[in-house]
Amino acid sequence: MGKYTEPATDLLQHVGGKENIATVTHCATRMRFALKDPAKADVTNIESIKLVKGTFTQAGQFQVIIGNEVSSFYNEFVSIAGLQEASKEDVKNAAKQNMSWLQRMIAHLADIFTPLIPAIVVGGLILGFRNIIGDIKMFDGSTKTLVDISQFWGGVHAFLWLIGEAIFHFLPVGITWSISKKMGTTQILGIVLGLTLVSPQLLNAYAVANTKASDIPFWDFGFAQVDMIGYQAQVIPAILAGFVLAYLERFLRDKVHNSISMIVVPFFALLPTVIIAHTILGPIGWKIGSVISTVVYSGLTSSVGWLFAAVFGFAYAPLVITGLHHMTNAIDLQLMSELGGTNLWPMIALSNIAQGTAVLAMIYINRKDQEERQVSIPATISCYLGVTEPAMFGINLKYGFPFLAGMIGSLFAGIVSVGSGVMANSIGVGGIPGILSIQPQYMGMFALAMLVAFVVPFILTIAFSKRPKMNLKTRTKTTKLNA
Template sequence: MAENKRIAEELIEAVGGSDNIESVTHCATRMRFIIRDEDKVDKEQVEEIDKVKGAFFNSGQYQVIFGTGTVNRIYEEIEKMNLKTASKSEQTKEAAKKGSKFQRAIRTFGDVFVPIIPVLVATGLFMGLRGLVMQEQVLAIFGLTVDDISSNFLLYTEILTDTAFIFLPALIAWSTFRVFGGTPIIGIVLGLMLVSPELPNAWGVASGADPLVFFGFIPVVGYQGAVLPAFIAGIIGAKLERAIRKRVPETLDLILTPFLTLLFMSIAALFIIGPIFHSVESYILDITLFVLELPFGLAGILLGFFNQIIVITGVHHIFNLLEIQLLESLRSNPYNAIVTSAVAAQGGAALAVGLKTKHKKLKALAMPSSFSAFLGITEPAIFGVNLRYGKPFLMGLIGGGVGGFLASILNLAGSGMAITVIPGTLLYLDGQLFLYILVNLTAIAVAFALTWMFGYSDKITEKEHVS
C-alpha cells in the first residue's frame, strides 16, 4: 500500500536515517528501534507522521506506537528497505545492554515472568467461569442446585483451576533457566522436584500436616505455588550448569552436566534455597496484604493513582510476583481490581480529549487510543495523548485513584491477572460483575469530567499546528 510505504519512509528519515538504526522489530502495537545516536532522532517529526500514536525511549529502545494491525503493515514496508531486522528476543538482548543496572534487573525479571502470564490468565478465566457456573441463580436457570452437580465435574473444574499453581515452580524454573542461559528442560525437572508428590503438600502442611525434617532441624515441604524458591534456584542452577559445561569434556557433557546440575541443585533447592526463600516469600505476602488492607481505601488510592506512573518507568513487571502470590494464597487478586481503574481512567482522559478537540489529527489519534485503553493497553493513550499534553495524564491518575478507592472499600478481587477493563470482566463473573463495572465506569467518568473541564483545551495544540 502506497500510504504505508510513505509512512515507513518518513519514519526512517525521522529517526535519523538507515545509518542511525542498529536494528528494527515490532511487537503487537509498537515499532521498536535500536538507535545508534538518540540526538539524531527528530521526536516531533516522528509524532507528526500519519498513524503514529506516540513515541518514546524505553528499555534501550525507541518505541513508536502504531496500534495492532497497523504496525504489521508498516513493518512489512520497512523490511523492503534492507534495514537490519531482528526478532523481538534478539533485540531484547541487545537492548538489555543499555540502561541502568536497576532497569536491566527489572527487565530480566519481566523476561522471566511475562511468558508465564498467559497460562495464569487462562487459569483466572477458568476460575471466573467456575464461579459463574456455580452461582445458585445460574444453576436455577437449568433447574439445578449445587447438590446436583456431579463430583466428577467439580474435580474436572479443579484440574482447570489448580494445575498451573500446583506446578508453578516448574514453569518458573523453566523460564528462569531459559533467560539465564541454562537448558530449559533441566529447569523444568528441577522445578518438578520442588513439587514432587513424595514431599508433604505445601497446602497440607499449612493446614496442620507435618513437614519432613532432615538433619534434625531442616523442615522440607513441597513448594506448590511457590515463586521465589523456584526463581532463585533457577538463577543459580542456570549459572551452575554453564560453569559445569565449561569444565566437562565434550564427550561426557550429555551425561555429566545434567546429572551434576540436578544433583547439586536438588540439594540446594530443597534444603537451603527452599526453606529460606519460602520464608522470605511469606513476609512479602504479609507486607502486600498489609498494604492492600489499609483502612479507608488508602491502598486503592495509592495504587490506583501511581500505577500508570510505574508503567511509564517500565518496572511494573515486578508486580507480577505479587499478583502470582496473591492468586496462589487467596485464589483472588485485589490488586487487579485496583489496577483496572488506573487503566480505564487513562482511557477516559483520552476519550475526553478526542471528543473535545476540533483538530482532526488529534481526534483520530485520541479516539482509538481511548478504546485501546478500554481493552487494557494504555501506551497509545498515555504516550500519544495524555502524557503529551500533561494535564490529561494527571486527570487520569486522579480517576485511577478514585476508582481504586472504590475497588478497595468494596473488597473487589479478580480471579486472575494481566487483563483489565473490558477483557477483565471475565475475571469477575463470580457475582462481582456489577461492582467491577461500577468501579471502571467511576474511574472513566472522573477522568473524563476532570479532563473535559480542566485538563485540555485546543489552545494547547495551536503551536503544534495539528489539523
C-alpha cells in the same frame, strides 16, 4: 514510490539514520528500535510524521507507534534503510546497552512472567467461573448453588479444577522453565527442577499451615533431616532455584570438556540445585514471599489502606511508562498463593479503564476531527481490553491532561476497590473483561469502582481541555510559533 516510502524515509532520517540503528523490529502496533545513541532521535519531527501516532522509550528501546499498518510499514522501512530483519529478542539484547541496572532487573522479571501470563489469565477466568457456579447460593431461596442442584454443573466444576490446579499449583514448573528458556540453558532441566518443587511426594504447600510440626514428613540422612515440603504456587522459591540452576549449568558448560558435557553438566547442575532448593532456597524464598504478601495485604487492608490505594492508583500509569509495572506480576502471584486471591490486581484493571476513558473523552472533544478519531477509537478499544500503549502514548501523553485525568480517575476507583475489600482470583484481562476475574462476592463493588473509572476521567478530561495551559500539544505548537 510505495505507500510508505515517504514516511519511512522521514523516520529513518529522524532516528539518526541507518548508522544510529543497532537493530529494529516491530510488534502488533509499534516499531521497536535499539538505537546506538538515543539522543539522536528527533522526537518532535518523528511525531510530526502523519503515520506516527506517538513515541516512547521503554526498557532501552525507542518505540514508534504506527498502528495496525506497522507490518507493511516495517517491511518498507528495512528495505529503504538496507537493514536486515531482526527478532524481538535481538532488539532486547541490543537495547540493554541503554538500560540501567534497575531496568535490566525489571526486564529480566518481565521476560520470566510474560510467557506465563496467557495461562494465568485463563486460570483466573476458570477460577472465577467455578466460584460463580460453586459458591454463589442463588437457588432454592438462596440456599443452594448451581453445583448443588445440577449433576452436570457439578461435573463441570470438578473437571475445571484439573486446569486450575495445573496452572496455579504447578506454577513453579512454568517459572523454572521460563528462566531456563530466557537464560539459554536446558529447558527440560528447568521443567524437572520445577516438578521437584511440586511433587506429590511432598506435603502440599496449602496443607503446611494446618499440619503439626511433628507430622511434617522428612528425608532422614542420618546426620541431617530435611522437611518434605512442596512449594505449590510459590513464586520466589521457584525464581531463586531457577536462576541457580541456570547459572550453575552455564558455569559447568564453560569448565567441562565437550566430550563429557552431555553427562556431567546436566547431572552436576540439576542434583546440587534440587538439594539447595529444598534445604536453603525454598525455606528462605517462602519467608521472603510471605513477608512481601503480608506487607502488601496489610497495607491495603489497614486503616490507611485508602492512602495506599490512592498512591498506587495514581502512580500505576506512570509505572507502565518506566516498565516497573512488571514487578506487580510477582506480587500478585505471591498474594494468590498466600491468600487465595489478590487485592492489588483489580486496581491495575481500573487504571487501564481510566486511561481508556480519558481517550474516550478526547474522542468526544475532537468529534469533528476525523484524523484524530482514526487514532483514538482503536486506542480506546484496545485500552478497554487491557492493551494501554496506543491510548497512553498515542493520545494521553501527547496532550498531557487526559493522562492526568486518567491517573486521578484511577486514584478514586482504587480507593473504592480497596475500601470495599475487592479481591481477584488471579491476574486477568486488564480492562473491562477484568471483572470476570473478580471473586463473585465482590463483583458488585468492582462494578461500582469501574463506574468511577469511567465517570471521573471523562468529566476531568473535558474540564481540563478548557484550560489551554494543561494541553501539552497546544503549548508545544505555541512554543514553535513564538520561536
